Amino acid sequence: MAKDSGKAFDFKLFRRLLAFTNTYRLTFYFVAFAAIAMSGLAVLTPHLLQQAIDNALFNKDLPLLQYYLMAMLAVLLLEVLFQFSFIFYANWLGQNVIKDIRVKLFKLMTSFKMQYYDKSAVGRLTTRAVNDIETISSIFSQGLFMIISDLLKMAAIAGFMLYKSWRLSLIIFAVLPLILYATRVFQRAMKVAFEEVRNQVANLNSFVQERITGMKIVQIFTREATEHKRFNEINQKHKKAWVKTVWYNSIFFPIAEMASSIAIGLVVWYGGLNAAEGGVITLGIVTAFIQYSQMLFRPLRQIADKFNTLQMGMVAANRVFGILDTESHISNKGTELLTNAKGSISFKNVRFGYNENEEVIKDISFEVYPGETVAIVGATGAGKSTIINLLNRFYEINSGTISIDKTDIKEYTITSLRSQIAVVLQDVFLFADTILNNITLNDATISEEEVIAAAKEIGVHKFIKSLPNGYHYNVKERGSMLSSGQRQLIAFLRAYVSNPSILILDEATSSIDTYSEEMIQAATDKITEGRTSIVIAHRLATIKKADKILVMDAGKIVESGTHKELLALPNGYYKNLYEVQFMIEEAI
Template sequence: MEKEKDKIKGGNVVDFQVLRRLFQFAKPYIKHFYFLVFLTVFLAVLMPIRPILVQKAIDEYVPQGDYNGLVFILGVLVAHLIVLAIVQYSHTYLSGWFGQVIIRDIRVKLYRHLLSLKLKFFDKTPIGRLVTRNVSDIETLSNVFSEGIAALIGDLLQLVFLMGYMFYLDWRLTLVSLSTLPLLIFSTYVFKEKIKVTFNQVRNAVSNLNSFVQEHVTGMSIVQIFNAEEREFDKFKQINSEHKKAHIRSVLYYAIYFPVAEIIQAIAIGMAVWYGARGMLVGLDAGPGVIIAFIMYIQMFFRPIRMIADRFNTLQMGIVSSNRIFKLLDSDEHLDDNGSYAPKELKGDVSFKNVWFAYNEENYVLKDISFEVKEGQTVALVGATGAGKSSVINLLSRFYDINKGQITIDGRDIKDFDLGALRERIGVVLQDVFLFSDTIKQNITLGNNNISDEKIRQAAELVGAKKFIERLPQGYDYNVMERGSTLSVGQRQLISFVRAMVYDPKIIVLDEATSSVDSETEELIQNAIEVLMKGRTSIVIAHRLSTIQGADKIIVLDKGEIKEVGSHKELLEKEGFYANLYNMQYKEVVA
């Protein structure tokens, strides 16, 4: 399994180019952002006021026995706390809301982008990694706005105002109190660098876990068939162990850093008390209220410095996640949907002209393929596994783009068609039918509300699926579970026929439609196929040559090249590739 290669590079704390791009998503909510900045500044101004109020109460009103003044200052303190609570609530809520609406927009944009990518991209990209990008990485971005930038700016502003208030009260006591600050800054920097690496390792481990679990749960039948449970379990334990080790390392650094920071803060408080008490003894200005205020200020001052390390790492992890997401968004592996041709009706003439195609742009799987299918005709593609049959239908629906040549429908290059309009007019029934974990109705319509219930029932009756569907507990509202696990292969295949029929396509493509079912079900499906193909241009792929003997034209493919073209009778008379394939199958049946 391919592992993550993304790493956090040392050096710059943040990548401002990525941040600028990230904030493009904030433009629709710029007024909310400005209000959040205002709340951040207001909060930074409010926080340091409380120690001054306490200092005045102790040094000015208590010694003089001024009860009214003490009540007044107490009222101001209560009002300050109420205002502070309201501002903190508003700031916390707005920053969280701001982060969530932005990641919602990014997630929508990313998923929209995924829908437009070529199938070739999904062939080489682990699904678990894409899930990580669309879920975990984007979730990390919310912290950039709610706990990263806004909180970081607030902490820095709070430090500035705190230092200003401290110098206002007593500059000598301020210098003494902050004498341990270099030691705290150094330990914070070391912690930041260490935790940055471990956070990246955790993110990579999460991505690897997602990829492994998704892939192996999907392929669980293969794991069990080949008795590979223990081997795969050992692989999982190794990946999970790497994930645990990365988390433990981050816990270790936190366990070291925060006690160290507490000790440094305690030393600063001790020095402030010592110097202040010494000043009181020798008759300096510092009173008990000032000393208490400084104890409060030191606690308030050291807290944001301790948190800044977390803020920076949150910001950096957001940058890493942003880089991964933007890398995915910047991928140009999508089909060019520049066509605008969307005819209401098609005749159904299909033409391949000197088509060359390679999945990896080196080894061609189709070589100079040319053939025509006239309106209403049925053409069958036969050949050994790997001959290129499925590639032909993938190209017709533009799941992949050709390297050379041209494919036309009704004389018009398929690249001229609007991609959605093209695929709506081509019904594809694949060998491996995929059903979503939803109702039969939703699996037939795929959420298209323009398809009525009556049309679904008519299509189901035409292809012979109505009886088995209506026998299910909830009929068309029956949930087929993930990948249609509660239905048989034949039932899933019939649903795929109904799905194709309700869209009423002019061109039908059948890929190995009866290769995985028993003879009784095959007869039922053959009847459905005849209904589906009636009046439509049909391209059929089949290993069972008995199913395509009535085709107007049979094209024999071998190693990406057309070897023979003709009717069933004509090809048997040639005694070539097709005759050999037919005789081999006939012997298997007789045997």
């Protein structure tokens, strides 16, 4: 995780960010050239104005005045041209850089361990991937190149001022230390303030996203007033963080404006007296210095403002690089490809815990043969779903070996391993998209005709066609337009069209109506036919046909056998579970 260096500006972080411009090197150089050209052109207009006053107006030379006016017009047109090119391509560069960073970040986030997401707030990650990366673009569009352009402009102006009149230059330069000191203090204060702003934005996003997602719980338990109060507190902190930045701005800019006005007043006073007494300073030079002083102080004030933008972008970059530097990946050093797996599965002395010193799976060993259906039952928290997570390598085991087709799953590439395993979860997740896209997950190799044929095979075609627009019906966010049973049917079809060698049903019928259960049971019989299947179920009546049943308790396998064999065990764990569940169903 990237850490705040504590400096007003982190050059190491800045160099790392600039590395993303290498792909667009020509554009980068052109923008830099435009910045240099703008700084050179900036000093010409006051110079031409001075020449026009001293040489043309005083001598009443109309042709010479027209010449200077045309020259000033040409300089103005060039300034407009370079400023247009500078603004457009600086922004273009910024947008392309953040596009590349966002793509890299999203790709990285899709490879993180599930454990990373177990401990990370969704709203905070969304802030990093959207808001913070967008803020980074301002480094290029409003920060870096603008500051470079202003610094070059100031250097050129300072040099020209010394060339024109070192006396007037010293008057203006005497005021500069005050503004420079104020700017430095301002920069350091704004860095801290912007860090707090980004923290509060992330907190606000996280809170809002979680409450919107869980709005049903909020309303069921009438927590509206409580959540409103908490939101108000978080929003108040967010406001205070922004007000602090406003406070610093309201102090700095009046000081800078006052210093600029004092400098201009001193120039007019000294230069005017010298010109009136016939000294070396002319009226044209005084006029030019008024413009030069404004051009010198304005960029200095703007640099402070643009440094805020740059600083905010750097804070955002620090946070984004913090995720990019996160080491939370499942090792993918396997080189073997798992294709057309036979489906044998072996767990040997496997131990695992989500947290250190808290084992969830305790020295488990079992075999699943090709084409066999194995059921896993047990109380909540026994470790049933954890076995599925480990088989898919969502988490790394602490010790032991998990094998598919007699090869350690670590020897396979993660993509080929997971492509051979399909999982139907109890809580089906559907994207805000059409049913077709939720089934194929935008896999271009799966045609609509193949999906329809598969739907007919497992008996869900009629249900889908009954919906508006059929397979092109948009289920909205998380499939909210469908019932839980309908979402399960979509999940079964999604698993079926992927043609897996190993099928996992995790509590797939635990919370659906009888009609949907009958359809799902028919679909289950079809998609488990001829392939290795692992079924996790609370409802024991759904697993009577399983070839083998593993009974788990507190992370261990306490019994193993067929339905009949387990019922025959006196005082058996499975027998007790079955009898209690049977009596409950009878009572209902």
